[in-house]
Amino acid sequence: MVSDLAKNAYHHGDLRAALLAAATDIITESGVDAVTMRGLAERAGVSRTAPYRHFEDKRALLTEVALEGYRRLAATMAAAREKGGDDPVAALACIGQQYVRFAVDNATHYRLMFGDGAVTAGDAPAIKSASKKAAQDMVEAIQAAQARGLLIDTDPKKLANLLWSASHGLANLLISGQLPRSRAAEYARYMTDSVSRGFLPRPDDQSAR
Amino acid sequence: MVSDLAKNAYHHGDLRAALLAAATDIITESGVDAVTMRGLAERAGVSRTAPYRHFEDKRALLTEVALEGYRRLAATMAAAREKGGDDPVAALACIGQQYVRFAVDNATHYRLMFGDGAVTAGDAPAIKSASKKAAQDMVEAIQAAQARGLLIDTDPKKLANLLWSASHGLANLLISGQLPRSRAAEYARYMTDSVSRGFLPRPDDQSAR
DNA sequence: ACCTGAACACCGTTCAAGT
DNA sequence: ACCTGAACACCGTTCAAGT
Numbered sequence: 302m303v304s305d306l307a308k309n310a311y312h313h314g315d316l317r318a319a320l321l322a323a324a325t326d327i328i329t330e331s332g333v334d335a336v337t338m339r340g341l342a343e344r345a346g347v348s349r350t351a352p353y354r355h356f357e358d359k360r361a362l363l364t365e366v367a368l369e370g371y372r373r374l375a376a377t378m379a380a381a382r383e384k385g386g387d388d389p390v391a392a393l394a395c396i397g398q399q400y401v402r403f404a405v406d407n408a409t410h411y412r413l414m415f416g417d418g419a420v421t422a423g424d425a426p427a428i429k430s431a432s433k434k435a436a437q438d439m440v441e442a443i444q445a446a447q448a449r450g451l452l453i454d455t456d457p458k459k460l461a462n463l464l465w466s467a468s469h470g471l472a473n474l475l476i477s478g479q480l481p482r483s484r485a486a487e488y489a490r491y492m493t494d495s496v497s498r499g500f501l502p503r504p505d506d507q508s509a510r
Numbered sequence: 511m512v513s514d515l516a517k518n519a520y521h522h523g524d525l526r527a528a529l530l531a532a533a534t535d536i537i538t539e540s541g542v543d544a545v546t547m548r549g550l551a552e553r554a555g556v557s558r559t560a561p562y563r564h565f566e567d568k569r570a571l572l573t574e575v576a577l578e579g580y581r582r583l584a585a586t587m588a589a590a591r592e593k594g595g596d597d598p599v600a601a602l603a604c605i606g607q608q609y610v611r612f613a614v615d616n617a618t619h620y621r622l623m624f625g626d627g628a629v630t631a632g633d634a635p636a637i638k639s640a641s642k643k644a645a646q647d648m649v650e651a652i653q654a655a656q657a658r659g660l661l662i663d664t665d666p667k668k669l670a671n672l673l674w675s676a677s678h679g680l681a682n683l684l685i686s687g688q689l690p691r692s693r694a695a696e697y698a699r700y701m702t703d704s705v706s707r708g709f710l711p712r713p714d715d716q717s718a719r
Numbered sequence: 720a721c722c723t724g725a726a727c728a729c730c731g732t733t734c735a736a737g738t
Numbered sequence: 739a740c741c742t743g744a745a746c747a748c749c750g751t752t753c754a755a756g757t
């Protein structure tokens with residue numbers, strides 16, 4: 302009954318969580334723009350002003366939702382890296398491909414994270430930390446490949462930023478429909494291949510795998 | 511006096527142009543979100559509902575502004591290609607770098623063109639045509655390079671989409687501040703180099719230019 | 720502590736009415 | 739043809755007041 306006590310403390314007791322869940326639902330269904338403070342309140346069965354007891358403003362609420370996305374992205378990156386197995390170049394390709402897949406599969410959420418009104422890393426320390434963590438996975442995979450002589454020896458951070466750019470750009474074009482979503486996986490594969498091998502001919506290379 | 515007649519026909523006679531100019535100014539100064547139909551009307555010294563005589567709704571007005579951006583982008587691409595001179599690989603690099611430069615130099619406008627609420631190519635045939643024209647420049651540069659054996663022989667459209675992805679992604683990360691804007695040119699250069707040469711080592715290659 | 724009702728300052732857009 | 743005033747249906751947010 303102790304838990305019931307907590308739950309019943311004023312209406313549902315966890316309005317905060319209810320609001321976040323509602324926002325996440327709406328974002329998934331109808332996009333970030335469809336989220337309104339008033340609508341969230343109504344959905345939670347509470348007055349219009351009640352949400353302001355739990356979040357300073359709309360931005361703060363959305364920042365919290367975005368944070369969850371960053372955490373899931375970081376987890377996806379970590380999993381992708383492992384999936385690459387022993388081969389660090391394969392691990393890197395996996396990371397790039399899974400990044401694009403995450404973005405397309407969570408398009409509306411991704412927009413909140415990286416889109417126009419984007420909750421910047423500066424908005425919350427937790428976001429900065431989660432996003433650094435995702436980036437770190439990429440950098441480490443690069444360093445591992447370089448240590449084995451499998452990648453050219455340039456600044457691994459810069460190289461990571463380039464792979465990030467290509468993945469991010471591809472993801473955006475797919476999400477906005479400028480490239481066909483149905484070909485997402487194909488393009489992602491092509492992207493990671495190309496970033497590794499480049500477009501210049503390789504005279505020494507018979508094994509176009 | 512004939513021109514004055516035209517100008518004086520109902521207040522300024524070219525409210526349409528005045529509204530577009532005002533919208534462009536506001537977008538440049540304060541971003542797309544700062545554009546309001548009411549504000550535009552006030553700035554033009556006209557009633558709130560007057561703009562609706564010239565544009566069906568806000569989206570139609572913004573589509574017109576975006577179109578101007580697409581035209582300028584296409585012109586920039588064409589100029590970049592020529593700047594590459596005889597060397598088609600250099601032309602391609604120019605295109606990528608100038609694309610990023612355009613995006614960063616016209617950040618708010620670029621957001622309108624490719625951002626979240628983006629006016630999609632489907633919104634206006636003229637946008638589709640201007641954007642196809644820009645893409646065509648890239649494809650042709652690629653085909654020219656392939657004809658001379660300077661690029662691997664894959665689908666030039668796919669290759670163009672990849673370069674576009676990388677450019678677009680880099681541009682977005684720079685605009686949103688996730689990569690430092692001050693290093694835009696450096697990153698753009700690095701991006702086009704990498705997309706050409708790839709990250710895998712090239713044993714035959716002594717001339718790392 | 721947590722919630723409410725009323726209110727303020729905004730939006731985009733419509734519509735009957737004026738010249 | 740082009741413009742206006744008043745109005746409708748929305749926003750985010752504040753603030754005094756209730757329990």
